[in-house]
Amino acid sequence: MAEDGSDGVIPSVDDGYDELASAAVEDLPLSVSPWGDSHFQSYYSWPGLRECLPDVHDTDVLIAGCGRGDHVEFYRQRGATVTGLDVSAEAIERARDRHPDGQFEVGDISEGLPFEDDAFHVVVANLVLSHIAEWRPVFESFRRVLRGDGSLAVATIHPAYQREHWNIERYANRIEKVADWGVAELPSYYRPMSAIVRPFLETGFTLDEFSEPTPMEAYEDVNPERYTAALRTPQALVVRASPRVR
Numbered sequence: 001m002a003e004d005g006s007d008g009v010i011p012s013v014d015d016g017y018d019e020l021a022s023a024a025v026e027d028l029p030l031s032v033s034p035w036g037d038s039h040f041q042s043y044y045s046w047p048g049l050r051e052c053l054p055d056v057h058d059t060d061v062l063i064a065g066c067g068r069g070d071h072v073e074f075y076r077q078r079g080a081t082v083t084g085l086d087v088s089a090e091a092i093e094r095a096r097d098r099h100p101d102g103q104f105e106v107g108d109i110s111e112g113l114p115f116e117d118d119a120f121h122v123v124v125a126n127l128v129l130s131h132i133a134e135w136r137p138v139f140e141s142f143r144r145v146l147r148g149d150g151s152l153a154v155a156t157i158h159p160a161y162q163r164e165h166w167n168i169e170r171y172a173n174r175i176e177k178v179a180d181w182g183v184a185e186l187p188s189y190y191r192p193m194s195a196i197v198r199p200f201l202e203t204g205f206t207l208d209e210f211s212e213p214t215p216m217e218a219y220e221d222v223n224p225e226r227y228t229a230a231l232r233t234p235q236a237l238v239v240r241a242s243p244r245v246r
Contacts, residue, residue, distance in 0.1 A: 013131045014108070016186035017088035021068060023183040031223055032181060034127075036070025039222045041127070045236040046071065048213025049126055049155040052238045056080045059121035062145065064109045065128030069095030072102060083120070085109065110134065113141040121150045130157045130188050133176070135195075139203040143243055152205060152241045158212065161235040162190040196237070205241035213238055 020034055030039050036046065058079040063071070066084030068091050075082045084104040086092050095104045107114055109125075110132050123142050132138060142152050162168065166177055172192050179188040200207060212234040220227040229235070 013186055014087040014089070016181075016184040017067070017086070018090040019184035020181060021088055021090035021094055027183045028181070031226075034181060035068055039219060040226070040235075041070075043219035043222065043227075044213070044215040044230060045127060045155050045238075047216055048211060048236050048238045049124075049153060050074070051213070052155075052209050052211055052240045053124070053153050054122060054151040054240065056122055060119065061122045061124065062113075062115070062120045064113070064123055064125045064142070066095060066104065067091045069098050069102065069104065071126070072099050080122075083115075085113070109138055109141065112137070113145050115145045117144055118147045119145045121147055123150070123152045125152075125154045125156075127155055127157070129154060130162075131186055133174070133187075133189055135199040136202060139199040139205070143203050143205065146243055148243055148245065150243060151208070152200075152239075152243075154239045154241075156196070156237050156239075157188075158234040158237040159190060159193055159196065160233050162188075164233050166190065196239075200239065200241050204244050206244050207239060207241050209238070209240035211238040212236070 020028065030037060035041070056075055056078050061075045061080045061082050063082060063084045066072070066086050069084055072082050072084060072095070082102065084095055084102065085107045086095070087106070087108045089106045092104050092106050096102065105114065109128070123146055129135060129138070146152060163171070168175055168190055174189055174191045174195060177188050177190060178185050213236055215227055215230045
């Protein structure tokens with residue numbers, strides 16, 4: 001997550017991530033990068049999500065908000081068939097360059113998923129939901145494309161961190177902010193913990209795992225300030241859920 005947030009006109013997610021995907025490497029140092037090789041993901045949020053994943057061996061996996069395809073190889077090494085979907089055409093182009101034989105589509109998960117019912121064993125949403133205002137339609141789509149014995153795994157920014165980072169005073173309200181990565185701005189939404197849990201329950205999921213992971217000790221070597229801050233206030237939240245029997 002970017003280091004700064006401010007009130008203002010909310011930019012679009014696709015434009016923001018197009019700019020981020022097109023940015024030069026030197027414009028997005030790993031300390032602030034939104035991608036999978038960032039310090040935050042490498043040493044904190046991705047290990048937390050990885051521990052929470054179900055067994056993905058020989059499964060059909062949808063990465064909803066796949067970005068540049070950073071974690072595709074993790075699933076493939078375990079025999080999974082991976083489909084990636086992202087709102088950014090530029091990010092999808094990068095994913096196709098990295099994985100020429102991969103299955104990638106441009107699409108906005110907030111507008112529904114372009115896949116058949118019961119198409120996937122596992123749906124993964126890694127650090128994308130904080131950019132979406134209304135969660136219930138998204139979770140309804142997740143539920144529709146998941147098999148009855150499937151799993152949904154979500155990593156998102158912890159609301160405690162957002163409250164502290166943006167000095168949010170009203171706990172119960174969903175609040176729009178602008179996350180500034182320097183080369184691009186994106187919408188980001190604070191919501192209380194109840195508003196994070198409710199969409200799972202209202203759309204037919206059972207919570208199987210609810211984790212506030214701690215960063216790896218190696219995070220301290222590359223970003224001691226963020227590491228210490230994460231030990232004081234959680235910055236990542238990971239949830240695994242399964243469809244309830246209809």
